[in-house]
Amino acid sequence: MLRDIARLCEERYKLILLTILLVSCVMGYGVTRISQTSDFKKFLPDEYTSVGVSLEISNEFVGTSYETVLVEAENLLKADVIRSILELEDSLSSDPELENRVLGCQSYVDYIRCIPGYENLSDPLLEAAAARIVDNLFSDPMTSKQIAMFLTRDRKAGLIRVYLNTLLTTSELMDTAQSVRAKVDEFESTAENLELSVTGAYSIQHDIHEMMNRDNSVLIPAVLVFVIFILFLAFRRFSDVAMCFSVVGLATMWTMGTMGLLGIDFTALHVALVPITMVAGIDYSIYILNRYYEERRGGKSPQKSLETSVHRIGSAVLICLITTVIGFLSFSISDFPPNRTLGQLAALGVTFAFLLTISFLPSLVAMRHRRERGRISTPQRTYLGGERLNVLLVRTGRSLVRNWKVVLAVTVVSSLACVVAARGVSTTMSFDLFLPKGVESLDTKHEINEMFGGQSLLFVLVSGDFFEPEALNEISQLEGAVLADPDGVGVITGGTSIADLLRYATMGEFPQTKEEVLKIVENVRKSDESINLLLSQDGTETLLVFYVSGTTNRDFKRATDVVRAHVSEFQSDVITMRWGGEPAVGGEPAVITDIFEGIRPSMVRMTALALVLCFFSLLILFRSLPVGAIAILPVCLVIAWEFGTFRLLGWSVDVFTMGSFCLMIGMGIDYSVQMASRFREDWKIRGWAPDRAAVNTVRHVGRAILVAMVTMAGGFGILSLSRMPAMTRFGELVALVILYALVAALIILPTVYLAYARRSKRKGKFRTKR
Numbered sequence: 016m017l018r019d020i021a022r023l024c025e026e027r028y029k030l031i032l033l034t035i036l037l038v039s040c041v042m043g044y045g046v047t048r049i050s051q052t053s054d055f056k057k058f059l060p061d062e063y064t065s066v067g068v069s070l071e072i073s074n075e076f077v078g079t080s081y082e083t084v085l086v087e088a089e090n091l092l093k094a095d096v097i098r099s100i101l102e103l104e105d106s107l108s109s110d111p112e113l114e115n116r117v118l119g120c121q122s123y124v125d126y127i128r129c130i131p132g133y134e135n136l137s138d139p140l141l142e143a144a145a146a147r148i149v150d151n152l153f154s155d156p157m158t159s160k161q162i163a164m165f166l167t168r169d170r171k172a173g174l175i176r177v178y179l180n181t182l183l184t185t186s187e188l189m190d191t192a193q194s195v196r197a198k199v200d201e202f203e204s205t206a207e208n209l210e211l212s213v214t215g216a217y218s219i220q221h222d223i224h225e226m227m228n229r230d231n232s233v234l235i236p237a238v239l240v241f242v243i244f245i246l247f248l249a250f251r252r253f254s255d256v257a258m259c260f261s262v263v264g265l266a267t268m269w270t271m272g273t274m275g276l277l278g279i280d281f282t283a284l285h286v287a288l289v290p291i292t293m294v295a296g297i298d299y300s301i302y303i304l305n306r307y308y309e310e311r312r313g314g315k316s317p318q319k320s321l322e323t324s325v326h327r328i329g330s331a332v333l334i335c336l337i338t339t340v341i342g343f344l345s346f347s348i349s350d351f352p353p354n355r356t357l358g359q360l361a362a363l364g365v366t367f368a369f370l371l372t373i374s375f376l377p378s379l380v381a382m383r384h385r386r387e388r389g390r391i392s393t394p395q396r397t398y399l400g401g402e403r404l405n406v407l408l409v410r411t412g413r414s415l416v417r418n419w420k421v422v423l424a425v426t427v428v429s430s431l432a433c434v435v436a437a438r439g440v441s442t443t444m445s446f447d448l449f450l451p452k453g454v455e456s457l458d459t460k461h462e463i464n465e466m467f468g469g470q471s472l473l474f475v476l477v478s479g480d481f482f483e484p485e486a487l488n489e490i491s492q493l494e495g496a497v498l499a500d501p502d503g504v505g506v507i508t509g510g511t512s513i514a515d516l517l518r519y520a521t522m523g524e525f526p527q528t529k530e531e532v533l534k535i536v537e538n539v540r541k542s543d544e545s546i547n548l549l550l551s552q553d554g555t556e557t558l559l560v561f562y563v564s565g566t567t568n569r570d571f572k573r574a575t576d577v578v579r580a581h582v583s584e585f586q587s588d589v590i591t592m593r594w595g596g597e598p599a600v601g602g603e604p605a606v607i608t609d610i611f612e613g614i615r616p617s618m619v620r621m622t623a624l625a626l627v628l629c630f631f632s633l634l635i636l637f638r639s640l641p642v643g644a645i646a647i648l649p650v651c652l653v654i655a656w657e658f659g660t661f662r663l664l665g666w667s668v669d670v671f672t673m674g675s676f677c678l679m680i681g682m683g684i685d686y687s688v689q690m691a692s693r694f695r696e697d698w699k700i701r702g703w704a705p706d707r708a709a710v711n712t713v714r715h716v717g718r719a720i721l722v723a724m725v726t727m728a729g730g731f732g733i734l735s736l737s738r739m740p741a742m743t744r745f746g747e748l749v750a751l752v753i754l755y756a757l758v759a760a761l762i763i764l765p766t767v768y769l770a771y772a773r774r775s776k777r778k779g780k781f782r783t784k785r
Contacts, residue, residue: 018326024377025318031378035371039265042272049275051227052185052282060350063609065575068476068594068601073181075551076558077118080188082195082215083470084175085459088208091123091166091173092145094138099206100124100175107177107198115180116191122175123166126152158519160509164467164562172466178548179217189224192217214459216603222456223739230286230737237733238290242297242726249722250304258379259300262371267292270364279360284353286742287734291361294730295339295682296368298723300376302328302689305719307380317384321377329373331692334636335685336369338629342680345625350613354673361678404718412713412765416706419766426763430652433659440661440668451738464564471571473507473578475559476599479590482532484525486590487514490559491525493592496581497561503577506570509562513549559592563604568611571604579605618673622654625680633688637695645767646691649759650680656755660748669741675748682727683756686720690760694768705772709765717761724757 024031060066072079084103088096104120107113127133127145136144149170152162166173177195179188196213203211242263246256270292274281306328310320343365346358415422452458463470475493480486491514497503498510517525517532520539526532539546549558563574582598592599626647633643654676661668693716697708731753734746 025381028378042269045272045275052280064597065605081176081178086173087210118178212459214456218456263296266368292364294727299372338684341628345621408717412710433655436662437658471563473561474602490514506574512559572608575608622676653755686760728753
């Protein structure tokens with residue numbers, strides 16, 4: 016079939032080129048339809064209870080998201096500072112541009128607003144009144160935690176919460192956060208007595224979005240230049256470079272076009288899609304052209320060389336494609352949506368690359384041959400290093416033949432050591448993965464955590480008749496139990512609920528009837544708008560909120576486990592704290608905890624599925640259990656070495672690097688398939704002796720996979736130019752793993768096949784000739 020395709024490309028190359036051009040026009044339109052998003056919710060699996068609860072809260076509670084302004088001064092109770100903060104709050108709350116976007120502000124100066132005629136007080140009187148109020152708030156156990164969330168005890172740092180309307184779209188919320196930041200910066204330029212900085216979920220998302228744009232503008236051109244450079248060094252012919260680059264360029268454009276046509280959002284994780292498609296797809300063109308020139312140097316005509324290369328290499332490349340697609344599609348069982356779409360699109364990209372390699376590339380070669388009227392030259396220095404590389408590969412092959420036992424012994428020892436070390440590899444998940452140090456939103460977030468402790472919100476969704484006095488007592492008791500739990504000390508720093516606000520309004524005692532409760536709620540609403548933030552729009556749900564101090568998934572897990580444990584034991588006849596039978600706990604700490612706990616199982620499932628499916632594909636290809644098992648061995652070795660690398664470098668597995676294992680299976684197995692196919696061809700079909708077959712395989716296939724490795728490793732290494740820490744580590748890791756795959760395929764695989772072939776020869780299964 017592949018030989019027939021090669022003939023068709025030779026005879027009807029114009030028709031094929033026209034068809035590809037038309038498809039490219041459609042895909043080019045799709046590229047223009049791609050939309051970027053940095054919405055953290057896009058990383059969340061919908062089936063998680065924490066995600067469902069968090070989405071419900073964001074849809075039903077209008078003020079659960081806010082931007083935080085960090086205010087620093089020598090003394091925040093100075094009159095001029097107080098007046099400046101009051102002015103800033105009023106300007107943010109009343110600005111026409113922020114109408115229906117900013118719901119209000121909250122800070123320590125709200126307590127000062129309770130002073131009758133505070134606007135007209137002299138500076139000494141205002142400062143004295145403010146100091147008295149703050150001292151009383153800090154000394155009262157009922158209010159000390161509330162004031163401590165907005166003001167440090169040394170009075171040098173404070174917070175302003177700017178509540179956003181969460182009914183807006185993510186893009187609108189990001190724009191609102193930027194408007195708030197711009198107005199705060201403008202205000203700071205005129206306030207000599209204050210230092211202001213802004214952080215918040217949507218400020219961070221905006222900075223991630225900007226980082227993605229910067230990375231796309233740098234990484235994609237860098238990958239293009241690198242691929243062109245390597246192809247030129249490999250073939251030393253501009254037409255060869257142009258043909259190979261056209262194949263992967265079109266494959267990449269078709270992949271991105273499909274993404275746009277299907278309406279798949281481009282997230283931070285998809286920054287890796289272009290490098291993956293280009294460097295994974297370039298291998299196929301290199302393998303085909305390598306065999307084409309090998310046949311030409313053997314004296315065959317261009318037509319015959321093209322047919323042979325497409326037929327012989329195309330079969331092996333088809334298996335490479337199948338195993339690569341399996342590796343990428345194993346992402347589909349990941350718990351994380353961006354991982355799933357990345358794997359699916361990468362699988363589609365390499366499929367496009369294969370189809371273009373066996374159709375578009377031969378058509379280009381045929382067109383070039385006809386234009387040059389058969390005078391296609393065969394460069395002597397076809398590959399990087401020329402004859403010197405050829406000699407080096409021959410020496411390597413002979414050395415492997417002589418020292419195969421030593422190679423196998425070193426491999427076994429190093430792999431076992433890595434397997435043992437793998438038990439100490441940890442997982443992680445936080446915003447620090449997406450932004451580097453020096454970004455205001457993230458640095459401010461860390462600074463606030465150090466000064467004020469808990470700023471992340473952990474929600475418990477309460478539904479039922481929570482205005483009943485009995486229900487309010489139950490909510491208050493649960494809150495107190497969580498705050499008193501020794502397992503939460505240091506990470507759960509406070510809590511608030513509608514019960515707290517009502518208790519404060521009634522000086523510590525709940526009303527006796529529901530009617531009294533409702534009357535007090537209406538009175539509180541007139542003086543304290545924060546009560547509206549705890550009630551859903553339809554009034555059927557309320558929130559119990561805990562403040563969590565921490566920056567890592569381990570801190571969040573401690574807090575989430577404590578709250579879930581108490582909610583699991585909670586029982587009531589009037590209210591419920593369940594969501595689909597599970598504790599109704601949501602918010603950033605709960606979501607990150609679930610993601611953290613899902614990373615390792617998801618990674619194991621994806622890797623195991625990819626290995627099993629690739630193994631069966633190799634069995635079908637080689638129709639031999641031993642040969643198929645040996646072909647999958649390098650991949651297993653690389654997985655062990657990768658775990659060892661994680662432990663050696665002290666890295667943790669995150670949502671980016673968890674996919675590197677399947678990625679390596681999908682791309683690294685190409686080398687094993689090429690080496691195994693050529694060794695099997697020389698040994699079984701041509702009847703060569705195992706030693707000769709091993710040396711010849713290393714010599715001829717080694718050149719192609721070496722160039723492919725340099726291209727792939729370099730392409731992924733370019734990802735280290737990203738400013739996102741996780742993407743940088745991902746690029747470095749994948750580049751290193753591809754190097755491992757080359758070593759396993761070029762050095763270890765021939766020795767294992769050599770041992771197997773010699774054993775088969777001793778048993779008289781195969782006759783060979785020197």
